Amino acid sequence: MIALILRDIRLGVRSGGSGLIGVLFFLSVVAVTPFAIGPNLNLLAQIGPAILWIGALLASLLGLDRLFQIDLEDGSLDVLVLARHDQPLALTVFAKCVAHWLITGLPLVIAAPLFGILLNMPLEATAATTATLLVGTPAITFIGAMGASVTATLPRGGLLVSVIVLPFVIPVLIFGVQAALGATVAGTPFLQPFLFLSAMTLFFSVLGPLAASFALRQLEG
Amino acid sequence: MLIGAMGSDDLRLVVEDLAVSRGGRAIFEGVSFDLSKGQGLIVYGPNGAGKSTLLRAIAGFLPIDHGSVSVSPKGEPVWSCMHYLNTLNAMKTALSVAENLRFHQQFGGAPALAVEAALEKVDLLHVLENRFGDLSTGQRRRVALARLFLNHRPVWIVDEPTSGLDKASETTFAQIMGEHLHDGGIVVAATHLPIDVPGMKSLRFEEAPV
Numbered sequence: 523m524i525a526l527i528l529r530d531i532r533l534g535v536r537s538g539g540s541g542l543i544g545v546l547f548f549l550s551v552v553a554v555t556p557f558a559i560g561p562n563l564n565l566l567a568q569i570g571p572a573i574l575w576i577g578a579l580l581a582s583l584l585g586l587d588r589l590f591q592i593d594l595e596d597g598s599l600d601v602l603v604l605a606r607h608d609q610p611l612a613l614t615v616f617a618k619c620v621a622h623w624l625i626t627g628l629p630l631v632i633a634a635p636l637f638g639i640l641l642n643m644p645l646e647a648t649a650a651t652t653a654t655l656l657v658g659t660p661a662i663t664f665i666g667a668m669g670a671s672v673t674a675t676l677p678r679g680g681l682l683v684s685v686i687v688l689p690f691v692i693p694v695l696i697f698g699v700q701a702a703l704g705a706t707v708a709g710t711p712f713l714q715p716f717l718f719l720s721a722m723t724l725f726f727s728v729l730g731p732l733a734a735s736f737a738l739r740q741l742e743g
Numbered sequence: 744m745l746i747g748a749m750g751s752d753d754l755r756l757v758v759e760d761l762a763v764s765r766g767g768r769a770i771f772e773g774v775s776f777d778l779s780k781g782q783g784l785i786v787y788g789p790n791g792a793g794k795s796t797l798l799r800a801i802a803g804f805l806p807i808d809h810g811s812v813s814v815s816p817k818g819e820p821v822w823s824c825m826h827y828l829n830t831l832n833a834m835k836t837a838l839s840v841a842e843n844l845r846f847h848q849q850f851g852g853a854p855a856l857a858v859e860a861a862l863e864k865v866d867l868l869h870v871l872e873n874r875f876g877d878l879s880t881g882q883r884r885r886v887a888l889a890r891l892f893l894n895h896r897p898v899w900i901v902d903e904p905t906s907g908l909d910k911a912s913e914t915t916f917a918q919i920m921g922e923h924l925h926d927g928g929i930v931v932a933a934t935h936l937p938i939d940v941p942g943m944k945s946l947r948f949e950e951a952p953v
Binding site: 524525526528529532533536595596597600601602603604605608 | 802803804825827829830831832833834835836837838842845846847849850851852
């Protein structure tokens with residue numbers, strides 16, 4: 523499992539920096555927002571957490587379709603599926619998700635405080651949003667694994683994955699933004715939505731790999 | 744459980760009355776064979792006859808309509824003790840040969856030969872640090888074949904193992920298969936070109952029924 527995580531991280535770093543593309547996309551979403559909203563700094567600070575979350579969400583949907591497709595194309599997926607006797611396929615999928623998040627999700631989380639400045643967000647709001655992204659974005663990857671496994675055989679599955687995955691990640695978005703707002707807006711709680719968000723990540727870290735491994739078993743490659 | 748199977752006297756791969764269909768169309772039916780320790784089977788036939796489908800079915804990738812595939816002594820599913828190598832090489836072009844092989848050794852468990860020794864078997868030790876993507880088609884295939892030595896798996900299911908290989912490498916691979924059989928393994932190979940390994944059984948696939 524460790525070997526698989528290391529291999530996927532190495533691949534992600536070497537072949538074209540997919541993490542960087544996500545960050546660039548994230549940056550472009552954040553950068554165009556002030557132009558659309560206009561020069562209202564208060565409003566910008568208010569909706570800042572939501573913009574960061576939408577940007578991070580869309581950016582993490584970007585590379586999802588390749589999660590299993592690259593392994594399917596070069597035959598590696600057969601090796602992974604075949605090893606299910608020694609290592610359950612769900613664990614293998616979990617390892618792939620962890621590696622995928624480390625390459626594509628973590629850079630988004632690291633970039634978020636920087637992008638908070640672009641949105642005139644106060645320090646506490648930026649910190650809270652970054653914390654919610656750190657806890658919430660893995661859920662997007664685990665949910666995405668389900669979509670990616672179903673569309674692995676489709677040549678242009680990218681958009682389809684996003685469409686399949688989007689309804690499932692909406693709760694993550696809701697609780698993520700709620701928790702981020704809770705840190706700054708008086709009268710709204712931070713802890714409850716934050717714990718809900720954590721629970722969702724834990725829940726999908728089990729359900730996502732299980733569902734994806736089931737779908738991968740059905741692929742007749 | 745994997746290590747124990749290698750070299751045990753009662754290793755057997757039994758396929759009984761196997762039938763597989765894909766997309767509602769029967770690919771083959773009534774395929775039976777029985778291989779024990781040190782025996783190999785070459786599946787011949789033209790393109791589209793269902794050779795690869797048979798191999799994928801044996802490896803457990805495809806649903807079986809009828810019949811059974813089993814491995815003695817444990818009666819375990821066949822994939823627990825087999826290498827499956829299809830026409831794709833299962834290697835990452837962005838990684839070096841050594842990194843690719845090391846991954847397969849670690850992930851597959853039951854390590855056998857070291858990466859260097861496995862490459863030596865296919866005469867490619869000099870490309871150890873090269874990027875897999877920089878190799879020629881034949882070299883890639885040979886690196887993929889080197890994977891067979893990395894883990895203890897007595898049953899080899901290989902699909903067109905010699906595709907892209909030159910004459911000398913074909914001979915080398917025939918020797919490798921011979922050695923594996925001699926050591927008490929089992930080989931099932933699908934090919935449309937004859938492979939010269941003495942003492943292997945053969946199974947002929949005819950043109951698929953339309």
